[in-house]
Amino acid sequence: MKSYLGNLGTVLLTGALFLGISAHADAQQAPPASQQPMEIPAQYPPPQGQQQQAPQNDSGAGRVSYIHGDVSTQHNGSSDWAAATLNTPVVNGDHISTGQNTRTEIQLDHANILRLSDQSTANVVSLSRTQMQIQIGQGLANYEVLKNNEANAEIDTPNVAIHPDMGEGSYRILVNSDG
Secondary structure, X not given: OHHHHHHHHHXXXXXXXXXXXXXXXXXXXXXXXXXXXXXXXXXXXXXXXXXXXXXXXXXXXXXXXEEEOOXXXXXXXXXXXXXXXXXXXXXXXXXXXXXXXXEEEEEOOOOEEXXXXXXXXXXXXEEEOOEEEEEEEEEEEEEEEOOOOOOEEEEEOOOOEEOOOOOOEEEEEEEOOOO
């Protein structure tokens, strides 16, 4: 035990010496303060004519978090259907389909979960931190909203659009196969 603590002390002392030498070398190479660019604190607004740019691509990704049976996905821009596996990513434009006697769960973000029963289809139109739009073509879907939800969600069916804006809760949507 004493040799272990002795070796640990040597490693820590060597690391401290290395960091001290490294910091000393960096201090010698840094330009004088008068030549360094001045940083503007984040609390000040941008100068006139310069607007802060919002991120252009705010798209998110979900994942298939549960599978029971045959679940297929069709990724955006593809005409091929592939068997879904656990943790298959789900992004904008992806389609999900469940077979007979099948269930799946798609975790859309930290606060929204979509569960599909058998013989169901869903299309993820948009998926971001603040905006979600999902189309249910047929079947039984359960949309769960958990605590701390930031997204403005819309669930579209052939006849109606549902906006679960009431905070946390569970929304059951049934779309007959005839639309």
